[in-house]
Amino acid sequence: MNISVYIEPILNGEELVKKLLQDEFGINEINAGILFNKLVKPHFEKFKDNTYILAETNYVDKVFRDSYYHYYSSKLPKYKRDCIRLSFFEDEIIDTSFFDHTQHKSLQEKYRGFIVLRPTDPFIIGRSIISPLLLKTNNFVSCASKFHTTVYGVKFTVNGFPHSSQDTETISCAETSLWAIMEYFSNKYSDYQPILPSKIIKTLNKVSSERQVPSKGLNIAQMSFALKEFGFGTRIYSKEEYSSEFESLFSCYVESGIPIIVAIDNRQNGGNIGHALLAIGHDNISVHQITALPQFTTTDSTLTQTLKTNNITLYDYDNIIKDFVFIDDNHPSYQKAPLAIPAGHYGSEWQNCDVTFFIVPLYPKIYLEAYEAKNYVRNFILNGPRPLNNDSEILLRFYLASSRSFKDSLAKNDSFQADLKSILIETSMPKFIWVTEVSSKDLMKEKKANGIIIVDATEANIYFNKPLILAAYQDKMILLNEISGTLESNTLDLHEYRIFEQNLNYFES
């Protein structure tokens, strides 16, 4: 059984894909045209015009093979086992380069990922990882991981986020979201394992009163349960319950570089759609968006009173109105939409969908989640033993970071005050910390801050400032004196520094 290989510019993409669908999957010419226009073309239209495609037949795709052996092979119709893989390169490639090792570096520089086509007509778009560098529009920041792959016998790496469309029988939007989350985390961190559709089904069998295939979707609690079984300390946030804080919490987790499962729904608006997708990033924040950032308001009467009495103006970076980047199994990778219109990239039937829930796959030892962490920090700077000066105007940027990444960025940040840098790097920290950068609108427009608060994400006991590791703002540094067991305030001028941006990847080219 030979592998057929083709190289064509994306201009000839339609002809190539239609030929492959006919030759490899036995789809007739008319249907191949329909499938291309409906499913493949929307992907190709997002790619740069100088894209080249290398197509390989008889590709063994791990995700489809799992679905095949656990489901499709048990059906009467004969489904093929093999897939087609389309690999993408930015700029022209020629076949002889693959057999010339001196050309491999140049090929790697051009390599931008792949899409698998599976023989599950009409749901043919399978697993894919596309680098945002291939997109015509990539002015966003997002979670991404480096994946290893091979093309025409040569090993390559691509930096992107996993995507797959649903086949509607073994995987619906819910299972696809779980698969993509685990594919990302397992590739990035050794704490997690990749999962296949059959593993999701097996895991949820424990809590399902009905059969799992053909899939009828999953409810949010089932998705959360599956993530918990796969090693996460999952949290669920409902818009109805968190109301005014909901979007800010959503943004905070995205800013933390954690892909989150988002539930959108229009059933409360008379529709019948309930859909799961992933939020993995947001568009690049412009100066205008920071200027337009509204003042922080809260239903917390104590904080509101302090803000008023001390004439303090507070801004929350998470309240910046922006587009988020979604991985949606009904659309090509990296869709952008505001949270208020999460299905803005769909047709009219979907336009009245709202985000109703999101699920956060937290590292299991992050015991202090965003709602309480943000609340603690606000209380500390407004009502703590060393509160902000009266008449202050402050912008706070919250995010979760691994202490390793944070310290690494800190060590490389030559704008950070030297003494405080030493103290922070030499301070014992848990694996994850909550970081609050204290800034102003003007400073944030230059991507700078002049204060920082570090909170222990493993400390759920918020009383007596137990989660506080260190705070430095307005010429003071507050930290625990380990001998006396009390907090102490030190005079320290922390001048402006470049903010930390290690959580999300930039791609704009």
Place this chain on the structure above:
Amino acid sequence: MIKKISRTEAIRAKMKREGKVTSLDAAGHISAITTMNEHLETVRREYQVKDSKSQITASTVILTA
């Protein structure tokens, strides 16, 4: 001779020598921390209600599209 390169102890000792350190254990500080604790307790109770209601309703929303 083995040389210790970490600087935190020296920096903090220098700050103390220069009179830049204040212990936050005066009555005003303790009062602020106690009031903060009480407020955090109130917010935690609200959070626990939001959290449990989120979990209860989560089982009623099926995602299929």
